Amino acid sequence: QVQLVQSGAEVKKPGASVKVSCTASGYTFNNYMHWVRQAPGEGFEWMGIINPSGGSTSYAQKFQGRVSITTDTSTSTMYMELSRLRSEDTAVYYCARMAGGYCSGTTCSRGYFDSWGQGTLVTVSS
Amino acid sequence: DIQMTQSPSSLSASVGDRVTITCRADQNINTYFNWYQQKPGRAPKLLIYAASRLQSGVPSRFSGGGSGTHFTLTISNLQPEDFATYYCQETYSAPWTFGQGTKVEIK
Numbered sequence: 001q002v003q004l005v006q007s008g009a010e011v012k013k014p015g016a017s018v019k020v021s022c023t024a025s026g027y028t029f030n031n032y033m034h035w036v037r038q039a040p041g042e043g044f045e046w047m048g049i050i051n052p053s054g055g056s057t058s059y060a061q062k063f064q065g066r067v068s069i070t071t072d073t074s075t076s077t078m079y080m081e082l083s084r085l086r087s088e089d090t091a092v093y094y095c096a097r098m099a100g101g102y103c104s105g106t107t108c109s110r111g112y113f114d115s116w117g118q119g120t121l122v123t124v125s126s
Numbered sequence: 127d128i129q130m131t132q133s134p135s136s137l138s139a140s141v142g143d144r145v146t147i148t149c150r151a152d153q154n155i156n157t158y159f160n161w162y163q164q165k166p167g168r169a170p171k172l173l174i175y176a177a178s179r180l181q182s183g184v185p186s187r188f189s190g191g192g193s194g195t196h197f198t199l200t201i202s203n204l205q206p207e208d209f210a211t212y213y214c215q216e217t218y219s220a221p222w223t224f225g226q227g228t229k230v231e232i233k
Contacts (some may be wrong), residue, residue, distance in 0.1 A: 034222075044170075044213060044224040060221040094169055100176070101217070111217050112160045112175035119169055 002026040004095050004117035011123045017083040020120045022095030029076035032098040032108060035069060037091040038119075045091075049098070049106050050078060058106035085124045092119040128153055128216050132225035138233040139204055147199045147228045149214035154194050158218040161190055161199045164227075165210045173212075174199065204230075 007021040022033070035047040048059040052071045059067050068081045078095055094116050101111025129152040139145050149159075157177035162170035172181045174190035177197055187202045201208055209232050214225040 043226045044215075046221040046223065049220075058220065062221075107220065109218055110158045110176070111222075112172055112215075113162075113170070114172050114175075114181065116169035116171075 002097065002115045004097060004115055006093075006095060006117040006120045009121040009123070011125065012085050013126055014086055014124055016085050016124075017081060018085060018122050019079055019081040020093050020095075020122070022078045022080075022117050024076040024078070024097070027097075029071075029073060032101060032103060032106070032111070033069075033071070033078050034096045034098055034113065035067075035080045035093060036096055036113075037093045039088075039091040042091075047080070047093075049108065051103070051106055052078070056106050082122075085122075087124050090122065090124045092121050094119050127221055128155065128218060128223050130214055130216055130223050130225040132212075132214055132228050134228060135226065136229040136231060138231050140233045141204055141206060143204045144200065144202045145204055145230060146201075147212055147214075147230075149192075149197045149199075149225050151195045151197075151216055151218075153218075155216045155218035157193045158216060159192070159197050160215045160217065161188075162213045162215065163208075163210045164213065170213065201230075206232075 003025045005023050048069050050057045050069045070079045096113035097115040098111040099114040101108040131150045159177045161174040164170045178190045189200045191198045211227045211229045
């Protein structure tokens with residue numbers, strides 16, 4: 001069965017960077033993949049997308065310049081690195097597999113997240 | 127960015143009740159729209175995609191409807207395991223925004 005397993009919780013100081021991994025299994029690692037975060041007690045915020053076949057990416061404007069999403073197809077692993085962390089970045093970060101979408105490059109629509117990782121809590125505190 | 131507004135933000139219901147949650151988009155998003163369920167400390171679970179299509183393995187008491195700007199999620203015959211928070215999501219254009227959630231609590 002499809003499984004997305006994320007790396008463990010992180011505690012970082014303001015200004016530092018964090019890199020979270022998401023390892024896929026149970027399917028061929030060629031679906032577009034996304035990162036979404038959820039601040040404590042809040043809703044969801046989409047961060048970005050990657051096409052594992054080629055590595056093309058697109059990021060939410062809010063995170064442009066601070067986020068980098070990459071993949072290692074040899075291990076079916078996706079990474080999300082967020083730099084210049086601040087307290088407002090404290091959140092649970094989720095990876096998600098996209099299904100059903102129509103994409104032109106990394107501009108996609110009509111998709112849905114049919115599998116999610118278990119989430120990684122990133123705490124930013126001095 | 128497309129704004130998604132869910133209502134109500136919370137509701138109390140009893141086992142066996144029928145509940146309906148509404149989500150409105152501030153522009154036409156066709157049926158590029160999904161519903162998720164989230165339980166405390168857990169990742170979201172896809173319930174409905176393309177506004178009305180039931181995800182495999184999801185009980186048939188869940189149903190979705192709507193198109194354009196107005197969407198609904200209906201849970202008929204509410205079960206104890208359905209007490210959770212429900213989120214809508216548009217996938218018409220990036221960033222794919224979510225509603226703020228509707229918490230379904232036990233009356």
